[in-house]
Amino acid sequence: MIKSALSVLLVLVAISSAFAAKYIPKSGKRVPQTLSRGWGDQLIWAQTYEEGLYWSRSRNKPLMVIFHLEDCPHSQALKKVFSEDNEIQKILDEDFIVLNLVYETTDKHLSPDGQYVPRLLFVDPSMTVRADVTGRYANRMYAYEPGDIKLLISNMQKAKKLLKSEL
Amino acid sequence: MIKSALSVLLVLVAISSAFAAKYIPKSGKRVPQTLSRGWGDQLIWAQTYEEGLYWSRSRNKPLMVIFHLEDCPHSQALKKVFSEDNEIQKILDEDFIVLNLVYETTDKHLSPDGQYVPRLLFVDPSMTVRADVTGRYANRMYAYEPGDIKLLISNMQKAKKLLKSEL
Numbered sequence: 001m002i003k004s005a006l007s008v009l010l011v012l013v014a015i016s017s018a019f020a021a022k023y024i025p026k027s028g029k030r031v032p033q034t035l036s037r038g039w040g041d042q043l044i045w046a047q048t049y050e051e052g053l054y055w056s057r058s059r060n061k062p063l064m065v066i067f068h069l070e071d072c073p074h075s076q077a078l079k080k081v082f083s084e085d086n087e088i089q090k091i092l093d094e095d096f097i098v099l100n101l102v103y104e105t106t107d108k109h110l111s112p113d114g115q116y117v118p119r120l121l122f123v124d125p126s127m128t129v130r131a132d133v134t135g136r137y138a139n140r141m142y143a144y145e146p147g148d149i150k151l152l153i154s155n156m157q158k159a160k161k162l163l164k165s166e167l
Numbered sequence: 168m169i170k171s172a173l174s175v176l177l178v179l180v181a182i183s184s185a186f187a188a189k190y191i192p193k194s195g196k197r198v199p200q201t202l203s204r205g206w207g208d209q210l211i212w213a214q215t216y217e218e219g220l221y222w223s224r225s226r227n228k229p230l231m232v233i234f235h236l237e238d239c240p241h242s243q244a245l246k247k248v249f250s251e252d253n254e255i256q257k258i259l260d261e262d263f264i265v266l267n268l269v270y271e272t273t274d275k276h277l278s279p280d281g282q283y284v285p286r287l288l289f290v291d292p293s294m295t296v297r298a299d300v301t302g303r304y305a306n307r308m309y310a311y312e313p314g315d316i317k318l319l320i321s322n323m324q325k326a327k328k329l330l331k332s333e334l
Binding site: 044 | 253
């Protein structure tokens with residue numbers, strides 16, 4: 001009696017756990033997408049530009065916007081050194097709002113010299129895009145290569161000097 | 168001689184691995200944020216509304232937009248049944264573009280009767296917000312509770328009948 005009750009229970013458990021099985025796509029299980037997309041798993045990322053601007057204003061921290069593409073080798077190369085550079089990660093975590101996008105926004109201020117990737121823009125808490133904070137390349141002023149990490153850090157320091165405090 | 172060379176090597180390895188240690192915030196290690204935010208880890212989520220619209224148009228699939236908040240118990244309750252419902256997950260994966268947002272967009276069409284969470288809107292590939300696809304509650308027409316999952320599925324079927332094909 002107890003045995004048969006147990007086996008019924010066992011079947012019920014088996015059935016319910018079969019129903020509880022999570023959905024898996026026909027093409028196979030996927031790795032969940034992260035908001036960081038590999039640019040810094042320990043950072044707290046804004047999801048959208050509007051959200052980034054809101055946080056930037058309310059916390060009085062500059063916003064860094066990274067435009068990149070998953071299948072662009074230049075983006076990938078920069079991402080590798082960027083995500084592994086603890087100095088960058090620490091400064092971003094403590095002093096910046098961060099946003100990475102694989103899709104352009106409708107705001108033209110974020111593409112002062114065109115739309116290309118990788119492209120890094122800083123936005124002041126006053127909501128002014130810091131077009132004055134540029135990289136090394138005259139034809140793509142907001143592009144950085146893996147070798148430009150030191151320049152990027154010095155540009156982050158520039159962006160941290162808020163426009164308001166300069167008045 | 169070999170021994171001392173080995174120990175030098177060992178020290179070098181130790182130093183380099185110490186430098187290779189990943190950045191960890193002062194407040195402790197964080198779990199990386201996912202784009203799904205728990206609404207379906209196996210789905211491919213758009214990050215922004217613009218991206219969702221683009222995919223919707225180019226793939227001719229309706230877009231589902233979920234407005235929610237991480238600290239809203241109603242959002243959490245709906246998310247639990249939503250993410251565990253394999254029928255919903257399968258239909259969304261195969262026939263929809265999906266986007267979940269914790270921050271409102273600037274597009275007023277996405278809040279036909281106000282901004283509240285949870286709120287689920289469908290957008291046709293023609294970029295028309297389907298204000299006609301509503302839930303059970305007269306004062307919050309786009310809200311769903313955990314008990315409304317069947318209604319939500321039937322609304323998804325409604326949204327799948329594209330506006331163009333109705334002409």
